[in-house]
Amino acid sequence: MTPLDTAARSGAQISPGMPRDDDGPLFREPWEAQAFAMMLALQERGLFTATEWSDALGAEIKRAQAAGDPDTGETYYHHWMAALEKLIAQKGVANTETLQRYRDAWDHAADRTPHGQPIELRRDDFA
Numbered sequence: 001m002t003p004l005d006t007a008a009r010s011g012a013q014i015s016p017g018m019p020r021d022d023d024g025p026l027f028r029e030p031w032e033a034q035a036f037a038m039m040l041a042l043q044e045r046g047l048f049t050a051t052e053w054s055d056a057l058g059a060e061i062k063r064a065q066a067a068g069d070p071d072t073g074e075t076y077y078h079h080w081m082a083a084l085e086k087l088i089a090q091k092g093v094a095n096t097e098t099l100q101r102y103r104d105a106w107d108h109a110a111d112r113t114p115h116g117q118p119i120e121l122r123r124d125d126f127a
Helices: 003-014 030-044 050-066 076-090 095-110
Strands: none
Touching: 030 076, 050 076, 050 095, 076 095
């Protein structure tokens, strides 16, 4: 079993509602796996506890459901990212403005990148 497999299994235990099969978590898009890995790495580094993560994700899902999210599983990792960004801001790692600046830069980089090619962030993506 690879370290990612081990992390995926432990992460699934941390977030029991996450989409999964018998082999572990299911990811429809690469960014979902990356979001998962970021959460695990930040938790392993002590930025937040498993309980803090669970509480943050649960609150984000409840907020989305109250706003009309049909909770079909298709938006699960969007809630995951929103919860992760809120925890990062609450812990003082980056403020919401910085997070938005990087989100916009990644969107710009994705727009200029041909389909199937790796997205690379450049200085001019922040302009």
